[in-house]
Amino acid sequence: YLLNLINDVLQVTKMESYEISLDEAPYNIKNLADDIKNSFEYQADKNGNTLHLNFDKNIPNSLIGDQVRLSQIFINLISNANKFTKNGNIWLNFINPVIIDNRVKITFEIKDDGRGIPIDKQELIFDKFSQADSKDHTTGTGLGLNIVKKLVNLHGGDIQIKSSPGEGSNFYFTISFEIDASNKESNITNNKTKDCIPLLNEEEYTILVVEDNKINQIVTQNVLKTKGFRSQIADDGLIAIEMAKTNSYDLILMDLNMPNMGGMEATKIIREFDPNIPIIALTASDTQDTVQAILNPSSGFSDFLRKPYKNQEFFSKIESNLNGTISKAS
Template sequence: MANISDVVYYATSDNICRYCSPSVSEVLGYDSEQLVGRDIRGLIHPDDLAALHFPEAQDFQRVQIRVLHTDGRYLWIEFTLRLMAEGTQYSVLAVGRDITERKIVEQKLQESVERYTSLKKYNHDAIISLDLEGRIINGNEKACQLTGYSIPELAGMNVGRIIGAEHLGEVIAYSKEGSPAEVNIDHIWHREGYSVEVLTTIAPIIINQETVGLYIIAKDITDQKKLLIAKEAAEKTNRAKSEFLAMMSHEIRTPMNGVIGMTDLLLEMSEPGSLQREYLDIIRQSGDTLLAIINDVLDFSKIEAGKTILHEEPFMLMPCVDSVLELLQHKADKKGLKIEVSIGPDVPEHLIGDGERLKQILLNLVGNAVKFTYTGGIKVTLRVLARAGGSVTLEFTVADTGIGIPESSRGRLFEPFYQLDHFIDRRHEGTGLGLAITRQLVEMMGGSIALDTTVETGASFVFTVKLREESGSLPDSASGTEGDETLSGERALRILVAEDNEINQIVLRKILEKRGYSVDVAGDGLQVMEMAREQSYDLIFMDVQMPRMNGLEATQAIKETLPPDKQPVIIAVTANALKGDRELCLAAGMDEYISKPLRSEAITNIVGKFF
């Protein structure tokens, strides 16, 4: 046994050493002769003496005890003990190995684990420490709650039992990375057999620049998952509501096309100053009011459902502003109000952005100013706030001398459906959506809007929008100048109206025939294709939603089958303008896009754009 590096000793039942291998001198510093005949218990740390007792009916055990070195230190020795019976007496054969360095590492590991888990005991995350073999060393209180096991029960357990055997190799592999990592462990198994959804992170335990173990940090996301499901359900309900509103608005706009279109035709036929003309004006005004309400509902539902898109197109600023003022000037004149405009000298004229949405913002704000003002007037001020990288930020101020807004109501002004009913009587009609839509459009255009609270009388709204500057002049079509309304004598165009609604067929046909055009009607997409092959048409007004074949499919078929010299101009006609619709129409080969209800002047202008 002289060549064995481990310590080997033999002791009788009285604990007297009868033999000790020479290797004891290298391990503990003693000569083997010094130990023979000596009670070995005198070398063992008092706290470890109990480990030497054999359990009943067991003749083999492995123990880790501290043994005194000749220099006064206690070293950790792992002994394998074999109990040998000799009649009524017994003896013990022991083989021991120095594990002091390993125990120091384990002690540091345990201290690190205990320090980390104690710091985290109030944390909402479960923390489980384990060695590189996947055996659990310790855990915090949250780990006990998550798994259903106590800390003593967790200690020594294979971690695969709670994370799943399929993830054990993955966890151990991450120990070699040396940095925190998120792993694909999405559940922890409870002792009762059910799983808990978690978000798991692994972090190495490093001692003396060496990875000696791992932390598994698991966040219980059950509550967050429930909140997410509830949030998604609420958003789904909200989207369904918005889509329903959009659908209903679409369904209402379609018959409105007949009401407004026929009213326009009758107004053109009636004698100025007649009683019939007066009645028709009332119908037209009521139709416009109803259409404004429908447009508000449609716009708000589209924005809320995320189906609104801004169009980046060249436009001229002054015609945009002037067109808004012209629309409202008649109402202002009836109330004796003056509308003033002040524009800074450095404000650019040519811009790129969504001019129609800017007009809508101004129309809402200036329209409100006219509505709530009875004496005095309205002033629109425009100045440059900033310039950078070819973009310009414009600041608009719309101020009036009207009834003002109470301080108690200012915080809710931009909420949807909010009306100041507690101080505004029912002379002021509307949906309560105008300012909510305005705010959303302003924010989509990279700006903000607020009520100026420093104004003592009336109300003053300030908003900003970010647009790109356009270099050079714009073509006439972008300047806001509309086409000539008297085109009937220039050319006898042949036009096909593709529309499945009979009333809308009549309206559009009458408007076009009154201007001298030759008009045919098709009721669905397949009929459009057949008629386009048989006849040569200059222009087709194509309803997007039709039976058998929709307008997009019919347009694609016409573009693919007709020779270039027989290709008509195709105008998309729709009762709804959702996000992407315009792009879909243009991608299908349509040349322009117009929405219902159709106005006589709008029809004239769209024809005049191409002929």
């Protein structure tokens, strides 16, 4: 609970202290919808709930925008719906597309048949640290819906709610997106192939993942495995140095903040005995000082990725750095 509170407070503070701009990158919104549904099915099942996805077939699959922040909206709303619904249903609806020129307006609904929200609380729930029931503070931070409202506004939309006690809730909003005209094939079919710089055989490459967080280790290794990359784990910078000395790796993914030794110091030491291996910094920091420190030639980093990263960007960075060295694909 405390960790969630701190993370949410940092998110709200970041959004209020300076203007956050949305990323503009192509992504497949049908894949995004499927991924969100799949990731919540276990959580929904624990509460006896069934999660339904309705995706209008007339929505172009390939859009341009910020899929990470769009996903965060759905994640917060589905989490809320699941928390306050027992042995019921939750619907994630992508509906009513309106296409004009190269843009599409899509209406999104996150509905449930749970306990519902009293009418006199419906405006307040979007305020910071506000919840419909004071007892809910034991299971949430009271910031999720405030974050959702800010993110929807950032996309140019306005979130609304229809709800009655005992009859469930419906959160809905409409957002306009630019259609990715360069990817016509994925606008017709559900193409799950990510666009990356091709390598002949990813299984020939071994990547060292330097990361102290156990969950991040598992997630990163599983993501790499989907492309066929082999990987090994180092829990901190000191271990990474010893592993890099005694093993042959094609690329290193280096977290910055770790116990015993951080990524900055470890990278400089690795460069003393291996000046050529690509080392990509992984950082959750948005501060200009951190980015400048990474980009400084003396840092030893070849590139960097901000967490949370998109899989398409993740693989693109890896493969471009592998191709930038003496590639096994050549």
